[in-house]
Structures are given as C-alpha cells and as structure tokens.
Amino acid sequence: MSLQMYTSFVRFLRLASLLLLGVAEGAWAQTTSPVTAPNLPATQAPPLPPRPNQPDSVGQAKRRVAPARPKHLRIETEAADQIVLRRYRVRATAADTLEAMRSVRELLLAMQADAYLTASADTMQWRGDTLAVRLYVGEQFRWARLQRGNLTEDVLTHTGFRERLYLGQPLVPTELARLQQRVLENAENEGFPFAQIRLDSVQLEGSDITARLTLDRGPVVEFDSLQIIGNTKTRKRFLSKYLQILPGQPYSQQRVDAAVRLLRQLPYVQLKAEPEVRFARGRARVYLLLDDRNANQFDAIVGVLPNPNPTAEQRRVQLTGDVTLNLRNLGGGGKQLGLQWRKIGTASQLLDVGYQHPSFFGSPLDVAASFNLFKQDSTFLTLRPRLQIGYPAAKAGRFSVFVEQRSSRLYPRRNLPTLQALPENIDSRYTAYGVDFSRSTLDDLLFPRQGLLLTGQAAVGNKIISRNAYVNPELYEGLPLRTTQVSLSGRAEYYLRIGQQGVLLGRVRGEALLNRRLFLNDLFRLGGLATLRGFSELQFYAAQYGIGTVELRQFTGPDAYVFLFADQAYLRRALPGDLGEDAPTGLGAGLSFRTGAGLFQFVYSVGRSNSQRFSLGASKIHFGITSRF
Template identity: 35%
Template sequence: MNRLFYIFILVICPFFNSIGQNWNLIIHNQAVQDGMKRFDYEKTPKDSLTGLRTVNQYVLSLHEASYLEAATDSILYKKDTLEAFVHIGPRHHWSVLQSGNVPDEYLFRSGYKQKFYSNTKFSFKELAALENAIIKYSENNGYPFAVIALDSIDLEQTYFRATLNYHSGPLIRFDTVAIIGNARVKRKYLESYLGIVPGSLYNQQKVKNLERQLRQVQYLKVTKSPEVFFSKGNAQPVLYVDTRKCNQLDGYLGFQPSSKTNGKLLLTGEFNMNLKNLLQSGKELSVQWKRYDVQSQLLNTSYLHPRLFHSNVDIKLNFNLLKQDTSYLVLDRNIAVFFGLSPASKIKFSTGLKSNTAIGTTQLANIEGANSDFRYLNYGIGYAFNSLDDIFYPMTGWNIDVGVSVGNKKIINYIMPVNPEDAIPTTSTQYGADIDVQKFFRIGKKATLLNHFQGGTVQSENLVLSDLYRVGGLKTLRGFNENNYFVSDFAIYTLEYRYFTDESSYVMLFVNQGYIENKLNNNYTDWPIGFGTGISFSTKAGIFQFIYALGGAKDQPISLNLSKIHFGLVTRF
C-alpha cells in the first residue's frame, strides 16, 4: 500500500503541479541566414497544446516571409519546457509567374501584372489574393465552378517558377426566381429588386446578398435562407418568404404643459398611415399629420415608385404642408430620383420648390423676417446606406442618410424695417445639409445598443423663421415639447439600450444630448439634455409604446412637473 502511495506521489503529483502553470517554449533555428528578420513568438504558452500551435504558427510566418523550406524537425518535452527545432532554409523569390491560360480580362480585373511576380520575394498571401480575385470574378460572371491552381512548378535554388492553370467549368445563367410561401408580390418586381434577370450570367455576389436584401423588405418575412438549384446550365434561386404585416396605421397622444400660464395641459397628437407594396409591386404611399400646438399642424405626404421600368431607379414624390400658428403657411414640393449603387446603398438627386406665405402679423420676439413671403427653388444630392438585420426591430447594422442642397431664394413683399441697417437681401443663395446615422450593436442574445446621431444646418443671408428646423419631441429630442426649438443648426446624439423580451417587445433606457443654435435670435445656443425610459410590446391590437422622459436646458430645468409622456398604438395589417 505504501509503495503504491509513493508511486502516486512521484508520477501523478508533477502532473497536477503543472496545471495552472505556464510552459516554457524554446525554438531553435537551424541554418539561419545572416540578416534574417527576427520572428517573435509567445515564450510562455499556457499549456503544451498552445505551445505546439505557436510552433506551427511560427513556421507559417516563415513561409509567408518566403522561406518555403521552413519546417519543424523535432520537438522535445522536458518537464514544463517545450523545445522545437525548426529548419529555416534559404529565402525564395519569384523567378516568374506565368499567366498561363487565364483570360486577359480576368487578369486585368484581378490586378495581375507579370512584373509583380518576377524577381520579387514570394508571398503566399499575395498569391492567394490573386487566385481569389480571379475566382471571384469568374463566379460573378457566369462561372461559379471555376478552379485555379499552379502548374509547371520549378523550385531552383532560391528561385520559384510556376504557371497559372485555370478551368472555368460550365457557363451558368440565372433562371426565373421561385417563390415558396404566401408572399404576395409580383415575381418580376422581386427579380428587379434583387438584380436577378432571367437569362443573365450567374453572379455569386448577388446570391450572397439575397437574404440581406429580403430582410430589408418590410412586407416580406424570410422563413428560410434562400437556396440555389443548378440544372443544365441554369441556376434557379429559391426564396422562402411569407407576407409580413407592414401597412401601418398609428397615432400618438401626448400631454405637455401649455405655453400659457393657466396651468392646463395641452393635448397634442399625431397620425401616420403607411401603405406598402401597393399593387404587389413595392409601391409606397404615406401620410403623416401632426398637431403640436393649439394652432399649429403639419401634413406630410409621399409616394414611392420603385424600380422604374424594371431598372435600378426609384422615384419619390413629396408634398409637405406646415401651418405655424397665425404666422405663416409653408408648402414644400419635392421630387427625388434614387440610383442603386449596391444592394445596400443608393445615391439621390432631388429638386424642389418651397414657398412661404404670411398669414398674419404675429412676430416672435427678436425674430426678423418671420412673416416674409418667399420662393425657394433648390437642388440636392444625397446618399443612403442600410445594412440593418431587420427593418422593424434591428439588432445589428447601420442606417445612414445624408444629403446637401443648394438653391436660389427670393423674398416677396418684403417689409423694410425702420432701421435700414437691419434689412436683409431679397435674393440670395441658400445652403442646407442633413445627416442621420444609426448604428446598432448587439449585446448578448436579447439586447442591442443604439447609437443615433442626427443633425442639420441651413445657411443664407435672408433666413426667415420658416426656414428653421423644428427640434424637440419623440423623434428628435425627448424630454422636451414637440417642436420646442426653432434652430438654424442642430446636432443630437442619442444612446439607447433596448432589451427584448420577445422578437417584437422591448424595454428601453435612453439619454440624448443636443446642441442647438438659432442665428435669427441673436445667435442663441444651448446644450439641452434629455433622458428617460420606455416600453414597447405586442398586443392583439398592435404595438403599444409608452415613453417617459425628462429634459433640461436653459429655458427648462429638470423637473418632474415638466416631464413628458408619450404613448401610442401602432397597428399593422
């Protein structure tokens, strides 16, 4: 019994002593050349397996540095020490890499030039990048089964000679798209949206983008990842999609302290109608009405006609009306043309006519030109990018929308001030820029963190009140009255944490920090901040949302008496 005990001590205990202790790794280089670059490695791996991996990575680094003969000769284990003997060998260079039978167009697209592979150091990464570029171009131009390899390999002393050997495989063309599910959408429109034209050359990149593009369509629900079936030179994409409720009717009711001193609450409201996939062809119609003051309201309408004549061109018509108490009435007509650059990005060109009509003599304090009539003809360019994983309830991805505009503005029926020095030009050039960037970071399985930045600026020598942005409320600066601030420049950063209890319900915590400036009001500036919490959850009637927010600024102290409550019901059909 005692003898067995001593054997246990001598054999087993050293094993346990090594647990939790790092090993020592020593790599002996054999046949090292003078002036050779030193390759560092981790000398204290946590265990022997990690040490072996380190040795293998060391050899791969030598291969990448053109030492093609590098190899591990032997490995010795000594208690907690691992010794590896690595043969280095000479450093190899390209003698020449011949283009072989690779088509000239493929070589040009891949960036191949023979001088890059003649009398230069050999690199596995560069060779792999070249071969991948050739295969990728083949896959996107009708040859998804293409292969490439090195042929006629000749290793002579320190020089390496080879020839590219390319096999294209059969030519493949797209067949008509097959739709499996109850999705109500015209196949031709869907093929145009996905960029898949029956009879066109097979494109692997378009196939890779299928699922992401489908998930960004509000009226489609992806039930299974798309598949592609090949038969007799044809490739048929198969889409597994069902109809998703996306047509939207929703309204919000809000309570906020009245601007008067009677202590009463003011009831505000908003109504939204968004109709998607009209005539099963992706067309959209939206109407928004909002009342944010006793005598102020707005109406925004738009119509989107996608894939004009089955091209990658979308056209959007907008008509907006704004009535600001008894001061002015603004009409804004706009037409925008979108050109698809990729499945996720678009460039926009627009033109519009904005007019302002004074409907009263009321002027806000220290605001010049508040009731001036004008006509503003403008032109703009913009860019949009969307990589969200879900259009309604995103967890990851970007949503970017930026644009700039410029135009000629003419003030009509301008009333000269008493002091001529306070007069503004009746004609001028007006500039504008807008940005809206959202980035969602997934946190675990059920939470996401939204970083949202939005801002805008308008510049002109004859700015009037109706040119300014209206900031504040649920969609911009929470914790403040709807459209509380009239600003010429603003920037708002929102950090919002959402924890999902199911795929369409979540609770949130948020904080938004803003910067505002009004150049018409003695360059008034402020840094308002808002914060709060909210909840959004699914019911049989729709999506119910409740948000409670507090805000603080120069003109509004942080106070529970000035808190803002927003709640509403979003129904989709």
C-alpha cells in the same frame, strides 16, 4: 547520387507538391492559403516528458502531484540562419507541452507565409522540461516570373493582376491565394460558377520560381428564373427586377449574395433561409423562402402637454395629436404610400404625404415624390414638394438625387404695414438640388437588435426673397434678395446587443443651414417625441443643431420592451443679433408592448433648457397605439 543531391531533390518535390496541391485546393475549396500545415515530419510529436511523482506500482500509495512546471523551448539551427530566426518572436517558455508544440507550429507557419516554403522542424526531442527543435530554414523563394497564362484583358482589369508586380518578389502563399480568389470571383460573376484556376509549367531554378496561371472556366451558366416559396403576395416579377436576377443573363454569384442584404431592406417580407441555387443544363434557378410580415402601419398618438401661457379662453392643459398611415407593398409590387398629420399646438399643424414606386419602367431605379405642409398658427404657411430618383446598391447602400422647392409666405396681419423693421418671418422661395445616401446593416428594420444605420443628405440652391405687399418696401433696402443656400443633414444609429434580451442604442443626428441672411421661418424645427423628448412639439428653432441619444432597451418579447433614454442636444439660431445657443437635455422612460388592438407605447419624459428646468410639472406624457396589418 550523393546525399546532398538527394536532399535537394526531396525538397524540390516537397515544394512542387505544396504549390500544385495547395493551389488546387485553393481553387476548389477557396482556402486563404495554399500552405495548410507546416512541414513537420510524420512523427512530429516527440515523446512526452515523464510526469513527476508518478507511482511506481498500482499498490503504491498515491502521492500528491506537484504543480506542472513550465516547459522550455530551445531552437537549434545553422549559424547562417540565426539572422532570419531573429525576425520572429519565439517564446522561450510555455505553460505545458501542448503550448510548446503550438509555438513551434506557429513559427513554421509564419516562416512559410514569408516565402520560406521549405522551412520545417526536422527533429524534436524532449530533454527533461526542454523541447529541443532542430529547425531547417531554407531559402526564401521568389518569383522569377508569374505569367498571365490564358487570362484575358477583362480578367486582368477586374483582378488588378500585372506580371511586373511579381518580378523578383517573394512568393507569399497568402498573396497567391488572394489572387486566385479574385480570379475565381470574377469568373463566377461573369457566368462561370464552376471555374478552376491552377499554376502550370512550374519551374525551379535555385530559389527562383517561374509559373503561369491557367484558368479553366468550365461551362457557361445563365439565370433561369426566380422561384418564391412561402406565404407572400410579393410578385416574382418585382423581386426579379429589384434583385437584378433576370432570366437569360449570365450567372452572377455576387447578385445571389447581394439578395440577402437587399431583401433585409424591405420591411414587408421576411427571409426565412439563405437563397438556394440549383444548376441544371447550363442554367441556374434561384429559390427564395419568403414570408409576408405585417408592415402596413396606422398610428394614433395623443400628447398631453401643459400650456405654459394659457389665455382666458385656453385651458391649462393642451392636447396634441399624431396620425400616421403607411401602406407598403401595394399590389405586391413594392409600392409604398405614406401620410402623416400632426397637430402641434392650438392652431399649428403639419402634413406629410409620400409615394414611392420601385423598379420604374423595369429599371433598378425607384422614383419617389413627397409633399410637406407646415402651418404656424396665423403667422405663415410653408409648402415643400420634392421629387427623388434612387438606386439601391447591395453593399454600398442607397444613393438618390432629388430636386425640391420650399416656399413660405406670410398671412396678412394688421401690424405688418406699421412695422419699422423687417418681420422675423419672411416670404421666400428656395429651389434646391441635392444627393441623399442611406446604408443599413440592421438585422430587423422594425425592431432591430444589432446593426448600423447611416443616412446623409446635402443640397444647394438659390433662395429668393419676395417683397410682401403689406410690408413697407423701404425695409427691404440693403437686403440680399437672391442668395445661395446650402443644407446638410446626417444621422447614425448603432444597436448593440447586451446579454440575451438587452439592446443599447447610440444615435447621433444633426442638420445645418448655411445662408447669408436667415429668418425664423427658414429654420429647422425640433422638439417632441420624434426629435427631442421632454419638450413640446417643435418647440425649438435652429439653423444648426446636433442631438446625441443613448437608449437602453430590455426586450420582454419579439416586439415588446421597456427602455430608459437620455437626449442631449446643442442648437443655435444664427439669426442677426440672436445666436440663440442652447443645450437642452431630455430624460425619460417608457414601455412598448402588443395588445389586441396593436402595439401600445407609453413615454414619460422631462426636459431642461435655458428656459425650462427639470420639473414634474413640465413633464411630457405620450401614449398611443400602433396597428400593423
């Protein structure tokens, strides 16, 4: 056998071992590439160059070592391979010998990733400060054909594999590893967690490779049960339906992985460790280590606000109130009930009531109903009931569809029959159908340190204006009584850790109401502690608005922190003849800490708008106790 034939035979054995052994490792260890190391000879590290100013003997006086000089890299290859080598940026100098060796390794890995599978550094030798490398490039290997083997049609559909996509294409190890990974993930989500994949019938003709994929599925595995370990009253039946880990269904690694994200969306449980799966006799049992956390909430907040226009019977300072009650995980079944009452002014108040029922009739859907009441002194009353059906997805978030009705009617007043134009508020009814989306990657729902929260909503419906019996009917002439109305809203929050205890919060939120003819009681209301700090509760009317918030929090405990904030808003009324544009700004500081009675919060803020300057006399103070049980 000639030397050339022997060399070709050795390189073929090397290539076959890379494909077969690399694929096997990818199937078991799920590595990203079958090629785990460049093809360097066994003695890949050449002798180090002599160190300058080295003492000749132990007794010789020590001399000062000169700074290390940069090392040079010289790569020698065949003339025909110089064109290929020019595609790669190889640094000609290195700071030290280790960096020079690393440059050679990175070059070989890059070439092997581009289908030059037999590329290797045949010899490496130091010549003074220069590392001379004899590089073998070899040929770029291509797929003559990669056959589907025993892969079924459903596997091909889920993985996107097609034989025509590999005809005459370079054999890129990373692409092959990704294909293997997709096949394995599909198998382990269909009840075969011990599946293995390999290349079979590998043939080499020159630089063209023919092979076929072979999938060994292994034994079929089904879910056995869900086991809860820890101090929690949450029912196993509810969690099993919520996580869709049901006995008798094919095992799915995807559902096990999704359990972590889904459990973090529940404020009343805390996952203490990653889920653990134990296999036995063709069945898989999933163990969850959960503890209950205090998520039921009772808030009582009192606001002290100056009265800008006090009458003879009113005081110069007025009090506002906010009472919130949230009961979560009722009976251990994940049901939630909420109630909020807010006194906004002297005779204005707001009421919100909501109920959510998860896993409705054993399905992954949840059903929610809410009711909102808003009374504006003796001017109008607005009611808004809503029914919503949602589906929680582990990766994509929660999607919901809803229907709601908003009806507003005026209170009878003496001046209504004498009006010469339509009043700024109107009797109307609006029925809308819409979609709602939310996605959270927060590490904690109650006191987040990092993560992202996204919410969005869109609705469309018919708005019908009703004729008020106390208003002159002639004033309604020319007014469109039936129109299409669109409402949009969105919110994005991002929490970023700063140091060990610092958190920077960035928030953007806004809403828009689109209609041919809007009235004052159609508009959104904002201002106050929940929306725009530094101003009175629900002080502003807006058809479109946006609010940006920057808040710096410094935690002093698990649920205690001090903070500084800045709120910047832009809003417009978009009423006929009254755009009402404004850009209010709110600044302030506060603190929150736990006491024996609950979580105490104190907020001091000042605001500036078109009708208000930054002034200590117009500042707002909010304080209250939040009790969790």
